[in-house]
Amino acid sequence: MVVCIPGLESIVGGELDALGVVHRPAGTGALAARMTDRQLYLANAALGCATRVLVDAGSFTARSFPALERGLADLDLGPWWTPEVPLRLRVTSRRSKLVHTGAVEERVRRVLGASDPAPGPRPTDPDGRAGAPGIPVHPGDGDRGPEQLLVVRIERDVVSVRVDSSGAPLHHRGWRGPQAKAPLRETIARAALVAAGWRPGVALVDPFGGSGTIGIEAARWAAGIAPGADRSFAFADWPSFAPGTWASVHAALGGGPDAGTGDTAAAPIVVRDRDAGAVEAARENATRAGVGDRVEIDEGPISTLRPPEGSAPGLLVTNPPWGGRVRGGGDLRDVYARLGHVVRDRFPGWGMAVLTGDDRLAGATGLRPRRVALRARAGAHPIGLHVWRPDGDGHT
Ligand SMILES: C[S@@+](CC[C@H](N)C(=O)[O-])C[C@H]1O[C@@H](n2cnc3c(N)ncnc32)[C@H](O)[C@@H]1O
Incomplete structure (x- = not known):
């Protein structure tokens, strides 16, 4: 099961x-x-x-x-x-x-x-x-x-x-160190990438990156590192444990379906956040996850976001704040509206997937039409992944 x-x-x-x-x-x-x-x-x-x-x-x-x-x-x-x-x-x-x-x-x-x-x-x-x-x-x-x-x-x-057979739940990959506010579970981050249609070799930008979960999951996937490659499991303590079988499974572990290779790792993966503490946490997490050199982690607000230089169009996959007012007193609808403007004006040809607990905030981006590609729960909260395709929504 x-x-x-x-x-x-x-x-x-x-x-x-x-x-x-x-x-x-x-x-x-x-x-x-x-x-x-x-x-x-x-x-x-x-x-x-x-x-x-x-x-x-x-x-x-x-x-x-x-x-x-x-x-x-x-x-x-x-x-x-x-x-x-x-x-x-x-x-x-x-x-x-x-x-x-x-x-x-x-x-x-x-x-x-x-x-x-x-x-x-x-x-x-x-x-x-x-x-x-x-x-x-x-x-x-x-x-x-x-x-x-x-x-x-x-x-x-x-x-x-x-x-x-697992022990600690499988979203515990073994790399997480410092926390930023409201970190996503690694399993949800990975599911968001899958449902958004991201695959290794596609450029990725997360402008509300927090502790870096989405970018780090993507970079490990692109690098061919299996989600559980660095942790231990309950089955290793069972009387029936077969160490030889585990050793050969572990030795053959790749990054899962469509795992990246050296070539696909070339597409940029960018994590950004306006909060200096979050940026520091994301950098340390990326290093601990073995992908410090594969994720670009920058400090900056959504208003100054631009596509990575020289990159082909790719995907923004992100989890902006929701469920209250942002620090500094602004209204969250303004943050989503700003995101919509930035994507429409500066990211021609890019798609976007936004994970949020508030459908109205997704609507506040002003981008149309959007499709909900995933509904799940983040802890006690229902969340949705709202997806815009570059070819279908006229924001390009
Ligand atoms: C829900 S958290 C993201 C959590 C992240 N997915 C993780 O796993 O750690 C939202 C992040 O957006 C950042 N943020 C809020 N307003 C922002 C803005 N205007 N520009 C850039 N980042 C912003 C916050 O600092 C926070 O880290």
């Missing part, structure tokens, strides 16, 4: 196609797939838009606690887990007799003989972010050792038990 942010299912499906993994829809934010060990390792390291990959450990029907305990006792978690490893549980129940998830969790722990993860703050992972609740850090990193996430879902009295 491949889990993703709701709205990204078809993009993740396309990534699985490119990896040769057969899949089918499995509801909101999920795709079901049968994978060999090799494919499982590859999916974790190479999927750019998925959140995690879970392995089915078994399912059974339970309308009572004794039935739940019998079903759990019959499970064989041996390939994935041994009782010395603390278990982190995520239990959900819908339209079922067993509604008390706390009581279900207590039975799971007792029947499996599982210990709790150590209390207290979670260690930070190499991205510098504390593990979110229910999410282990990269196994083996930090001072608490590995822990294993088990996802127990009860739906219409069918209990499905799934073992997490």
Whole structure:
């Protein structure tokens, strides 16, 4: 089962196609797939838009606690887990007799003989972010050792038990250091690039770049660096882990579908922001991500933006501020209107994709017609990717 942010299912499906993994829809934010060990390792390291990959450990029907305990006792978690490893549980129940998830969790722990993860703050992972609740850090990193996430879902009295193979969610690429305000998840940034139609070899400009997520994802893609090339995964601590298979997967990792080569890396990738702190954070992130020499990172407001010198027309893919007034007191509609003017006047032949949580602000660019290429969620907020094609909208 491949889990993703709701709205990204078809993009993740396309990534699985490119990896040769057969899949089918499995509801909101999920795709079901049968994978060999090799494919499982590859999916974790190479999927750019998925959140995690879970392995089915078994399912059974339970309308009572004794039935739940019998079903759990019959499970064989041996390939994935041994009782010395603390278990982190995520239990959900819908339209079922067993509604008390706390009581279900207590039975799971007792029947499996599982210990709790150590209390207290979670260690930070190499991205510098504390593990979110229910999410282990990269196994083996930090001072608490590995822990294993088990996802127990009860739906219409069918209990499905799934073992997490990823560890920290897959948007943790392992390179993020300093934060700017409101950084995008790397998975959303990658999905925006895919949905905007960007590919290595196309010039890219992000004029509201913040900590650089969109440009860095693009530069790693263009450089042929797989999204998960620099991090570790929960599966590496499983009893069934096959180190030789992982070594050969890791050695063969490319940048994913349409990965760039030396030639395509020549197209400029520009990240810009008016905030000096954001620019500094983006530069450090780009260096940590191994693409410091592939992304041009400049300080400046949208009003002074120009296309990179000598570049063929490409794409602006950007995530301007939304959801309040900008620092300095101006109205956000003015910022979007300015963006629209700059693109119309100075970027002939370029397309643009704007990721925002407010459709009206996208309209404030004044560019027509626009198409919504993606709807997803950024944390609790619904967001849309508004796309303008240079040949269809008359802004050129
Ligand atoms: C939503 S954040 C972008 C976050 C970014 N995608 C990331 O992942 O870190 C919007 C950014 O726009 C910048 N910004 C706001 N007004 C601007 C303007 N007029 N010109 C250029 N940048 C601006 C802010 O400094 C902020 O970093």
